[in-house]
Amino acid sequence: MTPSADIRAFMGRLGHRFRRPELLVRALTHGSIGSATRPDNQRLEFLGDRVLGLVMAEALFHADPDATEGQLAPRYNALVKGETCAAMAREIGLGEVLKLGRSEMLSGGRRKEALLADAMEAVIAAVYLDGGFDAARDTILRLWQTRLDSLDDDPRDAKTALQEWAQAHGMPPPVYDQTGRSGPDHAPVFHITARLADGREAQAQGAGTKRRVEQEAAQALLSRLEKSE
Structure with a gap:
């Protein structure tokens, strides 16, 4: 052809x-x-x-x-x-x-x-x-x-890194709550909160997949934890 x-x-x-x-x-x-x-x-x-x-x-x-x-x-x-x-x-x-x-x-x-x-x-x-x-x-x-x-020596995704942080500090795995959704069905915008057992949390929102926004929320919470240590 x-x-x-x-x-x-x-x-x-x-x-x-x-x-x-x-x-x-x-x-x-x-x-x-x-x-x-x-x-x-x-x-x-x-x-x-x-x-x-x-x-x-x-x-x-x-x-x-x-x-x-x-x-x-x-x-x-x-x-x-x-x-x-x-x-x-x-x-x-x-x-x-x-x-x-x-x-x-x-x-x-x-x-x-x-x-x-x-x-x-x-x-x-x-x-x-x-x-x-x-x-x-x-x-x-x-x-x-x-x-x-450009691959990092330790390119763990943010959700994995956050779970390992929680385990190292004697906590259960973090939870991810979908607190909202907006936009059209073919391009939804997800609102996600990543939360630790001690109440610390961070939010993210974005288009694409729910999993991607969960990663962004996990990264936001990791950044917050790093600043507090």
Whole structure:
């Protein structure tokens, strides 16, 4: 098949020229528009998740020969988590070429975090099937290199760090309460309070996913704790 102009432009941003562009088209086809004659990207997402994981594990393994498993695990999680995949998808304009059903399109599907993350993994699988593991590794490392280079030695997410702080001080895990929600259904704004057993708390609000705003609330509470110590 001859890819459309927008698909060719996306190939350029991705950095892989497909010999079988139909693989990329499938990777960009969401279940809301898929059919028996037009397969969607769910199976590719499953494969791409594993390819990304292997490439990141190998890169981290070689980057720091002295790191323990306990040090490597949070770095790995920071690189392969859904938020990172969605951020990468936004950086290369993946949402612009997603093939969505009408209802998903009208509900803001091109901006949805989970949908973008899943499609990014599917695209990785398409590169792997089209060009083999070396091509997939080269593509992933080129896209993720900045994140690899700037990765903290201890990139635990804020919720994990706050839970460990609470445990170290003899407290149960913090709780996260949704105290409000505003905005349209396709772009909700969540209001979250992170609270410790001793009553100390912090709030955050933002668009995207509830999980992301919980992370922001946890970070706000961590910052408050650091100032009080």
